[in-house]
Amino acid sequence: MRRRQQHPRATLPPAPGATPTGPLAGANPADLEREAGVARLFALHYSSMLRLAVLLGADDPENVVAEAYYRIYRRWRRLKDVAAAEAHLRSTVCDLTRMRIRHLQVARRHEEHPARPTDETVASAENTALLRDDQRVLIDALQQLPARQREALVLRHWLGLKESEIAAAMGITRGSVKTHTSRGIAALTQAMEARR
Incomplete structure (x- = not known):
C-alpha cells in the first residue's frame, strides 16, 4: 500500500498588525x-x-x-x-x-583553450541581433570603454544620477566623475562616427 505524500500547506502572510507565526514568531524586532x-x-x-x-x-x-x-x-x-x-x-x-x-x-x-559557444552564447547573440543597428553600435562602443568611463556614463545617462551620487557610487571625487564622463562621451562620439 502506497503512502500519500504530504504537501506543505500554503500560508498567507499575517495581516498588518497581527502577531507573526512560524519562523518569524518571537523574532527580534x-x-x-x-x-x-x-x-x-x-x-x-x-x-x-x-x-x-x-x-x-x-x-x-x-x-x-x-x-x-x-x-x-x-x-x-x-x-x-x-x-x-x-x-x-x-x-x-x-x-x-x-x-x-x-x-x-x-x-x-590564463585559459589554455578558447571556450566553445554555449546555448547561452547563442541566445545572447540572438538577442543582440534583435537590437536595432544603432543600439548595437552604441552598446558595443560602451563595452569597449575603460570600466570607470563606462560606469560614469551608465550612472549619469541611464540612471540619471547627480555627480555627487555618481561619486559616492564609484568611490571617487566629483572632479573624477566629470573627467571620466567627458572622456567617455568623447570616446563614444568618436566610435559612433567611425562606424557610420
Missing part, C-alpha cells in the same frame, strides 16, 4: 525591521540594479545583484541611514561588477 526593509528595497530597486549590472558589462548580472542584496542584508544594522540603502546598494553593484570583470579578464588570460 530589529530582525523584522531588517526583513521588511530589504524586501522594500528589493521591490523598489531590483529592476534598476539589474539594468545597471547589465550596462556595466556583468556577465552574470542576476548573481551580481543577488550578492549585492545579500551584502545589504548582512550590513543592515550597520547602515547609519537606512534611507541611504539605495545608494549603498548601487555602489555595491558597481564594485561587484568591477571585481567580476577583473576576475574574468585574469581567467581568460
Whole structure:
C-alpha cells in the first residue's frame, strides 16, 4: 500500500498588525525591521540594479545583484541611514561588477583553450541581433570603454544620477566623475562616427 505524500500547506502572510507565526514568531524586532526593509528595497530597486549590472558589462548580472542584496542584508544594522540603502546598494553593484570583470579578464588570460559557444552564447547573440543597428553600435562602443568611463556614463545617462551620487557610487571625487564622463562621451562620439 502506497503512502500519500504530504504537501506543505500554503500560508498567507499575517495581516498588518497581527502577531507573526512560524519562523518569524518571537523574532527580534530589529530582525523584522531588517526583513521588511530589504524586501522594500528589493521591490523598489531590483529592476534598476539589474539594468545597471547589465550596462556595466556583468556577465552574470542576476548573481551580481543577488550578492549585492545579500551584502545589504548582512550590513543592515550597520547602515547609519537606512534611507541611504539605495545608494549603498548601487555602489555595491558597481564594485561587484568591477571585481567580476577583473576576475574574468585574469581567467581568460590564463585559459589554455578558447571556450566553445554555449546555448547561452547563442541566445545572447540572438538577442543582440534583435537590437536595432544603432543600439548595437552604441552598446558595443560602451563595452569597449575603460570600466570607470563606462560606469560614469551608465550612472549619469541611464540612471540619471547627480555627480555627487555618481561619486559616492564609484568611490571617487566629483572632479573624477566629470573627467571620466567627458572622456567617455568623447570616446563614444568618436566610435559612433567611425562606424557610420
